[in-house]
Amino acid sequence: MPEVSFSNTSGGSPKGEHNPIARALGYIRPPASPMKNSHWTKGPGHTPIRAGEDQEAVETEAAAAATRKYVFAHFMVGNTYPYKQADWLADIKLAASQDIDGFVLNFGREDWQRDRVKDCMTIAKTLPDSIPFKFFFSFDMSSIPGNTEADVQLFRNYMEPHWKNPRMFRHPRNNRVVFSTFAGENCTFGQGSTEYGWAYLKHELQRICGMTHFVPSFFINPTRYREICAMDGAFNWNGGWPLHLSASSPREEVVNARLDSDFAYIENLKTEDKTFMAAVSPWFFTHYGPNSWNKNWIYRGDDWLFVRRWEQLVSMRDSIDMVQIISWNDYGECHYIGPIKGAQPNSQAWVDGYPHIAWLHLNRYFMKAFQTGSYPAITKDQIFLWARPHPKGASAADSTPRPDNWELTDDTAWMVVFATADAIVEGYTTEDDKVTFNVKAGMTKLSFPLKPDGGMKATVIRNGVVVTECNPIAYRFESRPGVYNFNACVAMST
Structure with a gap:
């Protein structure tokens, strides 16, 4: 690592590259607005830390966890304005019941967000040993300034009161507190360049909490990672979606969309023994008009995207250190797997009434395979079913037009079946459109076409x-929607 010295100069032009497709980066993020357990058992490697244990205990856990x-699940603090400690506790317990290792707390510049993080970390100290849950911070640099030396103060304000909390996640290789960012590739902190800026910030944090482990999501060419000595790894934020697809893409490419951007990250991190954090996400739709945040597009979430991505990550397990689920509660982009609660960023028109909790339960099966190296045994017949709320070509009296790339999606219901033995599966929108499948024991991915004004139902x-069925009775594939809604309704059998 090259030696770095720091000047007292301020200003300067950042050297960070601008990606020409800012929208594809998901860079413009909305600002903040003022179950039961399933049958799989907990995986190995969970060694809880009691609040107040000394540093030696923390180091012991780190060695065991290596x-x-x-x-981890990406958690938008910006959507928690009305949260109390009880809300935090409920979310933690729900995520932990599904064996998620922790939350990545993403926050912006507003002071009230620091108060919500304080509430979260306070309740975290009270967690019992039976909830082995951790946290690390993600500084949202699309909101937080990073141009002057004074901008480091916000980082101090978060790290100083919390770095000793035994629920903070420490990297198992070096026992250092982990932190991340969303963006920040153009921040200089008054040092004249991205490289010197982040090195300066880490140097300042070292005065507070010792050495840290920095795994940012910088939207730059991965070949630049070796130039930024402050980086201890990288998070491929966009790795879980087929961003390269457009309405003009060949059909064969659309239905067999590749998710291959991880390889450039891995190639440029492996020689430095750095951390690679991959992304997985079930969906993407956002619908803000020009009079708002001007975000209105989809990524193709068809073809069991969530499942296919998890299967890929499991197959690449030896090359991936961590996975971040996008997201727990980002309602504005419709990839939430947690409950709909808190303060939505004006996304109620396309989020309310469209729960995604079933994805949280589906996630567990594949996540456990990544965590442990083995898929769990299937001991219960179960159906997971999801679909959009209206035909993609339907017209709506909506002041915001159809989202960009709406042509990419199909009018299809997507289904995953867990079968304890061979069975027959039926899927249909009406009794006249029933489709029958023969499935073997194990996990099977299925689909069937949707019919306007019909519902969706599946049985095993x-x-x-009939050993189990999934019948979301409130769902209807509306032929005449009131708004353009490319979110998903997600259901599961009991």
Whole structure:
């Protein structure tokens, strides 16, 4: 690592590159607005820390955890304005019940967000040993300034009161507190360049909490990672979506969309023994008009995107250190897997009434395979089913037009079946459109076409008996929607 010295100069032009497709980066983020357990058992490697244990105990846990893989969920603090400690506790317990290792707390510049983080970290100290849940911070640099030396103060304000909290996640290789960013590739902190700016920031944090482990999401060419000595790894924020697709893409490419951007990250991190954090996400739709945040597009979430991406990450497990689920509660982009609560960023028109909790339960099966290296046994027949709320070509009296790339999606219901033995699966929108499948024991991905003004339903039948069914009775594939809504309704059998 090159030696770095710091000047007292301020200003200067950042050297960070601008990606020409800022929208594809998801760079413009909305500002903040003022179950039961399933049958899988907890995986190995969970060694809880009691609040107040000394540094030696923390180091012992780090050594024990060094051989396992970790999965965190991206948590938007900006959507928690009305949260109390009880709300934090409920979310933590729900995520932990599904074996998610922790939350990545993403926050912006507003002072009230620091208060919500304080509430979260305070309740975290009270967690029992049975909830082995951790946190690390993600500084949202699309909101937080990073141009002057004074801008480092916000980082101090977060790290100083919390770095000793035993629930803060420390990297198992070096026991250093982990932190991340959304963006920040153009920040200089008054040092004249991205490289010197982030090195200066880490140097300042070292005065507070010792050495840290920095794994940012910088939207730059991965070949630049070796120039930025402050980086201890990288997070490929966009890795879970087929961003390269457009309405003009060949159909064969659309239905077999590649998710291959991880390889450039891995190639440029492996020689430095740095951390690679991959992304997985079930969906993407945002619908803000020009009079708002001017974000109105989809990424193709068809073809069981969530499942296919998890299968890919499991197959690449030896090359990936961590996975971040995008997201727990980002309602504005429709990839939430947690409950709909808190303060939405004016996304109620396309979020309310469209729960995604079933994805949280589906996530567990694949996540456990990544964490432990083995898929869990399937001991319960179960159906997971999701679909959009109206035909893609339907017209709506909506002041905001159809989202860009609306042509990419299909009018299809997507289904995943867990079967304990061979069975027959039926899927349909009406009794006249029933589709029948023969499935083997295990996990099977299925789909069937949607019919305007119909619903969606699926059953698993064995020996002539319905053993489970999924029938979201409130769902209707509306032929005449009131607004353009390319979100998903996600359901599961009980």
